[in-house]
Amino acid sequence: MPLTMSKPGVVNTIKKVGGKEEIRRFLESLGFVVGSSVTVVSENGGNMIVNVKDSRVAIGKDMANKIMV
Numbered sequence: 001m002p003l004t005m006s007k008p009g010v011v012n013t014i015k016k017v018g019g020k021e022e023i024r025r026f027l028e029s030l031g032f033v034v035g036s037s038v039t040v041v042s043e044n045g046g047n048m049i050v051n052v053k054d055s056r057v058a059i060g061k062d063m064a065n066k067i068m069v
Contacts, residue, residue, distance in 0.1 A: 003067040004048070008040045012069035019066040030057050032067055 006012050014034050017024050031053035032038065039051040046061035 001069060003038065003040070003050070003064040003069055004043075004046075004061055006040050006069060008042055011037050011039050013037055014067060014069055016068040017066060018068065023063070023066060027063065027067065030059075031055065038067070038069065 003012070014032060014036055016034060017027050017032055019027075036053060041049040041051055041056060043049075047058060048061070048064050049056055049058050050064075051057075
């Protein structure tokens with residue numbers, strides 16, 4: 001399922017990062033790599049704040065839809 005469907009506070013494991021090559025590289029530079037854990041902290045108007053690799057990252061709904069957990 002895409003990261004946007006995850007409930008806040010639930011720890012998920014990243015299964016796949018989709019999108020074009022430049023988008024995948026950008027997300028990987030933020031820490032969204034296959035096998036790492038990600039937790040949704042909050043969701044506000046489609047934008048999400050997530051914990052990944054011991055840091056908080058804010059991403060838009062379009063980016064979060066490309067991250068499969």
